[in-house]
């Protein structure tokens with residue numbers, strides 16, 4: 492079945508061009524750095540569309556599949572337009588993400604709203620937009636959503652977010668009866684929620700169950716266990732309350748290859764285990780196949796993204812590390828300082844040079860923890876060299892900040908030698924746009 496795009500470390504179009512520079516999407520990265528300045532986020536449209544196609548191919552043999560992209564990984568108007576064009580729906584977790592997909596002309600029936608503390612305004616907005624599903628996370632939200640739907644004389648189609656007691660880490664996972672998680676109903680609280688929905692909350696229509704077991708998943712068995720637990724729960728609910736539940740949302744979480752030692756499974760392996768488990772369960776218990784939702788984020792957008800930085804100062808600690816500072820860091824990619832995430836980089840203007848030395852790529856922000864890559868072998872670096880960090884499509888721009896009062900970086904979409912700005916670089920004026928000086932401060 493071959494590899495899927497999430498199993499590659501670099502965008503699929505990455506090559507060394509005739510100038511001896513790195514190129515992605517047919518665009519010379521050194522030229523892009525000159526034209527658009529750095530730090531610069533780049534998204535390779537080919538790789539993005541390819542992984543969407545991988546998902547569609549992988550699940551094409553299961554009729555009742557609803558693929559959604561978890562927008563929190565990267566949500567901009569151009570990105571949502573591309574992914575909607577590939578036939579995906581969207582999982583959103585805020586009014587801002589909801590507004591972005593709405594504004595991109597996405598069919599609202601294909602959108603699902605997640606989150607453990609959605610506000611009144613956000614839920615109201617979701618209902619006004621005619622959103623397809625709301626995944627209800629807790630008892631307060633059941634009541635709040637029912638109240639809002641009632642006021643509007645509507646019935647909201649909901650999923651119940653549950654914590655199935657599977658917890659996955661990157662290379663292993665544990666299964667427990669109860670999980671200490673801020674998300675969703677504990678398995679022991681489901682009955683109480685069902686009774687409330689059945690007897691009291693007449694403006695809620697329960698369509699399905701929703702679980703999301705974690706992120707950067709490498710273990711296929713997580714999906715098997717998740718499907719088994721959810722289908723068993725549907726059977727239990729049917730037997731005990733005669734409530735028909737026809738949808739299960741398996742969440743996202745498939746891993747990507749940040750470094751050479753990461754070996755995420757392919758989308759095809761994931762689909763095989765999910766579909767086989769469903770078939771086995773449904774045949775064994777003689778029930779209809781459920782409608783399946785999947786909401787991958789990272790595995791859709793990560794591999795298509797790279798970030799360019801320009802090398803500035805260097806510091807050799809006597810008898811210690813050599814630090815090479817670049818013009819970005821934790822404000823454009825907080826993952827290394829947040830959770831020791833590892834990345835791989837190459838030098839865009841001399842990818843073929845072999846005079847390696849071990850360096851640590853430091854960010855420009857005023858925090859000792861602002862290190863992008865620890866101990867990487869790169870050709871001897873000089874001021875002005877352009878560093879290309881791979882696999883930055885997910886949870887980089889979407890987690891970016893203006894720390895140290897810096898402007899957020901621009902984002903460029905590349906394809907077949909064309910490059911287009913899809914997010915403008917912030918300006919100095921943008922930084923003070925929302926500042927207010929009360930007039931009494933000016934009077935003295």
Ligand SMILES: *Cc1c(COP(=O)(O)O)cnc(C)c1O
Pocket residue numbers: 561563564582605702703705706707742743744745786787788789790
């Ligand atoms: C974060 C999240 C996702 C996406 O996770 P990825 O690891 O990016 O695939 C999907 N569903 C829910 C409920 C999430 O919280």
